[in-house]
Amino acid sequence: MRKNWEHYSHTADMGIRGYGASMEEAFAAAAVAMVAINVDPEKIQQEQKVKITCSEQDRELLFIAWLSNLLYEMATRKMFFSKFEVEIKDGKLTGCAWGEKMDLKKHKPVVEIKGISYSDLKVTQENGKWTAQCIVDI
Amino acid sequence: MKNLKKRSGYQWFIEPSEKMRVPFIIFGDDDIIKNLDEKVYEQGTNVASLPGIVKASFAMPDAHWGYGFPIGGVAAFDPDKGGVISAGGVGFDISCGVRTILTGLKEDQIESVKDRLADELARHIPAGVGSTGRLNLSKDKIDEMLAGGVKWAVERGYGTQKDLQRTEENGIASGAVPAYVSDKAKERQKEEVGTLGSGNHYLEVQKVIEIFDAEIANAYNVTLGDIVVTIHCGSRGLGHQVATDYMPRMLEAAKEAGIELPERDLACAPINSSVGKQYYGAMRAGINCAIANRQVLTHLVREAFDKVLPQADLKLLYDVSHNTCKVEEHKVDGKSMKLYIHRKGATRAFGPGHPALPQDLRDAGQPVLIGGTMGTFSYILAGMEESEDLCFSSCSHGAGRAMSRTQATKKWSGREVVKSLAQKGIIIKSASMKGIAEEAPGAYKDVVSVADATEKAHLAKRVAKLAPLICVKG
Numbered sequence: 001m002r003k004n005w006e007h008y009s010h011t012a013d014m015g016i017r018g019y020g021a022s023m024e025e026a027f028a029a030a031a032v033a034m035v036a037i038n039v040d041p042e043k044i045q046q047e048q049k050v051k052i053t054c055s056e057q058d059r060e061l062l063f064i065a066w067l068s069n070l071l072y073e074m075a076t077r078k079m080f081f082s083k084f085e086v087e088i089k090d091g092k093l094t095g096c097a098w099g100e101k102m103d104l105k106k107h108k109p110v111v112e113i114k115g116i117s118y119s120d121l122k123v124t125q126e127n128g129k130w131t132a133q134c135i136v137d138i
Numbered sequence: 139m140k141n142l143k144k145r146s147g148y149q150w151f152i153e154p155s156e157k158m159r160v161p162f163i164i165f166g167d168d169d170i171i172k173n174l175d176e177k178v179y180e181q182g183t184n185v186a187s188l189p190g191i192v193k194a195s196f197a198m199p200d201a202h203w204g205y206g207f208p209i210g211g212v213a214a215f216d217p218d219k220g221g222v223i224s225a226g227g228v229g230f231d232i233s234c235g236v237r238t239i240l241t242g243l244k245e246d247q248i249e250s251v252k253d254r255l256a257d258e259l260a261r262h263i264p265a266g267v268g269s270t271g272r273l274n275l276s277k278d279k280i281d282e283m284l285a286g287g288v289k290w291a292v293e294r295g296y297g298t299q300k301d302l303q304r305t306e307e308n309g310i311a312s313g314a315v316p317a318y319v320s321d322k323a324k325e326r327q328k329e330e331v332g333t334l335g336s337g338n339h340y341l342e343v344q345k346v347i348e349i350f351d352a353e354i355a356n357a358y359n360v361t362l363g364d365i366v367v368t369i370h371c372g373s374r375g376l377g378h379q380v381a382t383d384y385m386p387r388m389l390e391a392a393k394e395a396g397i398e399l400p401e402r403d404l405a406c407a408p409i410n411s412s413v414g415k416q417y418y419g420a421m422r423a424g425i426n427c428a429i430a431n432r433q434v435l436t437h438l439v440r441e442a443f444d445k446v447l448p449q450a451d452l453k454l455l456y457d458v459s460h461n462t463c464k465v466e467e468h469k470v471d472g473k474s475m476k477l478y479i480h481r482k483g484a485t486r487a488f489g490p491g492h493p494a495l496p497q498d499l500r501d502a503g504q505p506v507l508i509g510g511t512m513g514t515f516s517y518i519l520a521g522m523e524e525s526e527d528l529c530f531s532s533c534s535h536g537a538g539r540a541m542s543r544t545q546a547t548k549k550w551s552g553r554e555v556v557k558s559l560a561q562k563g564i565i566i567k568s569a570s571m572k573g574i575a576e577e578a579p580g581a582y583k584d585v586v587s588v589a590d591a592t593e594k595a596h597l598a599k600r601v602a603k604l605a606p607l608i609c610v611k612g
Contacts, residue, residue, distance in 0.1 A: 009542035011175065011203050038267060061386060068382045075326050075375050078268055102268045109267035110572045111543075112336045112612075114378045115230035117205040118385065118402035137205065137230045138337045138543070 005033035010135050015120060017133035023059065023123060026130035027066055028084035031097070034067055034116075034136060035074075035081060039107045044082035046098035055092040059123045063132050066093055067116045078102045080109075111138050139179050142171070148595035149528075151194075152179065157187040157400070163529070164197040165595040170587060177203035178210075184400040185213050189408070190221025192470055192477055196529040198484050199591035200508075200538040200583065205229070206403030209483035212532040214468065216477055217409040222397065223418055224406035225384040227480035228463050232380060232421055233428030234339075234372030235459035236507040236535075237305075238518065238604075239436060241443065242451040243365040245345050248607070255343065255446045256565040256608045262442040263341055263435060264333040265612040266569035271332035271434070280324045280376075283331065284316040287426035288457075291433035297454075301433060303496040305457040306486060309433075311426050313465070315419025319376065320383050323420075326375030327427060332434035336570070336612035338536075338577060339371040340509075341439070344516060344604040354520045354601045357502035358455060366604060367452070368516060369435050370509050371612075372461065373428035380424045384417045409478055418478075421463060432457060455518070456505035460485045460535035468530050479530050487521035487533040487598045506598045508589055509536045512566060512611070513559055513579030516604040517589040524596035533597035537585035546581040547572060555579075559609075568611035577611065 004025070008015035014037050018030025032041050050073050054065040066086070074080060081099030088094075102109070119135040141152045145163075150171055152162040162182040164171070178201045185207055186195035192214045201210030206226030215221030248255060264271055275283065283290045288302050288309030302309035334341060346364040349355045360366075373380075384405075391407035391414065392399055399405065407414035436454065443450045463480045470477075479486075488495055488504040495504055504521040514537070525531050541549075552571030555578045559566055568574050593600045 007544060009544050011542055012209065012539045014543055056386070061389070065386070071382075072322055072326065072379065104266075104268055104569065108570060108572075110336075110570045111576065112267050114337075115382050117230075118226075118405070119205045121402065135205070 004029040007033060007037065013135055013138045015133060015135045017131060020130050021128065023130050023132070024086040024088055026132040027063060027086045030132045031067065031070055031084040032082065034070070034113065037113060037136065037138070038109050038111055039080050041082040043107055044080045045100045046083050047100040048079065048098065050077065050097045052095040052097060053093065057091045060121050062088070062091065062093055063123050064116050064118065064121065064134065066095060070097060071113055071116065073097065080107055113138060139176065148591055152183060154186065158183055160186050160191050161194045162186050163194045164201060165591065165597060166199040167587065167591045167594065170199055170591055174201065175203045178208045181206065181208040182211065184404060185211060187400060188222055188404065188406060189397055190215045190219040192216050196532065198532065198534040198597070199595065200534040200536055200588045202538045204482060206401060207480065207482040209538065210534065211482045212484045212529055213480045214477040214530050215409060216475060221409050221478060222406035223409045223414045223463055223478055224404060224480060225381050225388050225417055226403040226405050227482055228421055229461040229482050230378050230381040231372035231461055232377035232424035233459040234461045235428060235432065235457060236368060236370045236509050237432050237436065237457035238455045238507050239367040239439065240359055240453045240455050241365045241367060243447065244363045245365060248365055248447065251446050252565065252607065256567055258442040258446050259341065259439065259608065259610050260567035262438045263610050265610055266336050269333050270329040273331045274329055275331060277321070277324050280327055281316040283430050284319060284423035284426050285314055287311055287429045288433045291430045296434050296437040301436065301454045304454040305429055306459060309429060311422040313418060314422040314426050316423050318416045318420040319380055319423050323376045323379035323383065326379050330374040331431055332438060333374060334371050334435065334610070334612045335374055336573060339612045341610040342368045342606045343608040344368055344606050346602050347605045348603040350600040350602065351520070354502045354599070357499065358505055358518065358601060360518060360602050367439055368507065368509065369432055371432060371435070373424045374431060376427045377424040380420045384420065387413050388417065425459060425462060428459060429457060456507065458485050458507050466530070468526065481532055483535050484532045485535045486531060487525050488531050489521045489523035489526055506533055508534055508585065510585040511537055511579040511582045512577060512606060512609045513562065513564065514585050517600055518602040518604065519589065519592065519598035520601050522596050522599050525598065528596060534588050534592045537582040537588060539581060540583045541581040543576040546578050547575045550575045550578045550580065564606050565608045566611065567609070574611060
């Protein structure tokens with residue numbers, strides 16, 4: 001499958017961007033981009049499923065809430081995720097993340113993400129392609 | 139930048155226009171200004187448009203592109219004039235800061251045990267992603283820590299009374315309200331007290347290689363050839379979560395108050411609003427979390443030194459926080475005012491005689507610590523009287539990045555960085571080689587010119603220059 005996410009440069013931190021045929025797909029792809037700042041997603045087994053819900057009327061703030069909730073789950077469960085599914089209806093997001101417990105030797109994590117900033121925050125659709133992006137604080 | 143005008147050798151400004159309520163003032167030499175990211179001007183002038191801002195929106199010589207506020211941004215707000223408090227103006231890593239500890243040792247005393255000391259420090263200091271501290275705190279205990287700061291840590295045996303006086307605000311941020319910190323934030327901190335974190339956070343053993351001001355150095359008990367330890371880290375998961383929790387609430391509050399935000403990262407609320415007051419209480423608790431964290435780390439450093447160099451006597455020189463909002467009294471047009479001073483990647487720098495300084499440091503002025511990178515230098519400076527009038531007693535906080543993490547990893551490998559630093563006699567201990575490449579010394583601006591411009595702009599005076607010997611990276 002063609003890679004549907006990327007990182008882009010920011011002097012102090014890192015930009016993440018996800019693409020998809022729907023807003024949901026773009027949100028899921030951007031989540032992989034976020035994880036990939038810290039660990040190689042291909043090293044993460046999809047052993048355990050975690051459910052995430054959040055709501056915001058503004059789709060860009062919903063994107064922030066989604067990623068912030070994922071960060072929280074990873075930090076408190078000491079897990080890394082590599083596969084995501086998202087459903088959005090009337091400003092309510094129901095998502096699933098699959099991953100495994102953090103294993104420092106296996107995953108070789110690089111850097112913690114402090115927070116999801118509102119800088120360069122965009123959730124847009126153009127010619128049927130959705131993009132979700134923002135800069136994360138490292 | 140076309141509207142930028144030079145006021146003096148080291149001070150530049152943009153006059154208010156359109157929505158700006160006050161000027162934007164930036165400190166730096168010609169080179170710093172020439173190489174400055176355009177985003178700093180955009181963000182600095184945006185801050186100047188916020189309600190209740192007093193005097194000017196400022197940027198320090200190490201300014202670079204941030205979120206909402208530039209990194210190196212300083213702004214004061216008057217609560218009686220509709221002034222705001224901004225979660226974006228403090229940042230995600232609330233009270234991220236630096237402390238330097240004197241050891242009473244000279245380089246020749248550590249030379250033969252340097253490797254062992256590096257190993258022992260790396261073993262004692264939980265660093266890097268997923269590391270956990272020795273303490274595992276229940277929610278009640280977290281609340282006590284959030285109310286007590288360094289005092290909480292000292293009462294539990296993680297330091298001395300003297301450590302309290304050598305931390306800003308005597309080791310306790312007043313106005314902390316643990317109840318305004320979410321359970322989610324507390325949950326994140328349960329196992330993270332006494333951990334270093336990752337990214338640009340570090341613990342360094344350093345050598346004093348140059349003294350600029352012998353009199354102040356003497357007051358700080360710093361002499362040429364001394365070995366010191368410097369810790370750079372913040373409020374860990376708790377602080378990050380407090381910012382995450384309050385950003386959307388502040389967007390709402392700003393909307394309700396009719397505040398037009400030039401960008402959402404400037405999310406803020408009137409100081410006197412309910413969200414403003416709650417954020418203040420939570421953020422102040424975040425400061426206590428950060429300073430308690432650095433205190434527990436100091437205890438671990440003392441333990442590590444005890445094992446290798448029991449003759450060392452580790453005394454805290456000073457602890458500064460550089461992502462904060464503090465209520466301070468400042469003179470504006472000859473009138474004393476109580477203002478909410480935001481410093482985002484900027485250090486408080488009280489000059490000589492300031493009543494908030496402990497008696498034994500009062501004549502010399504507040505120690506200010508500017509962190510460098512693994513391969514370069516750090517500085518001890520002293521607050522200057524002039525900076526009160528210039529920018530509410532504030533100054534630079536570090537080198538600031540010049541290159542993105544992506545660029546850095548393309549340019550260097552972690553192994554190369556470790557090898558070239560080893561040739562200079564610097565031992566690096568890190569859990570992540572990629573992390574080292576991202577933090578390569580070459581990815582940062584020249585700290586020497588930052589420290590130089592800080593002094594020439596009369597923000598803080600250089601006292602001593604430090605070079606790294608051992609670096610534990612997160």
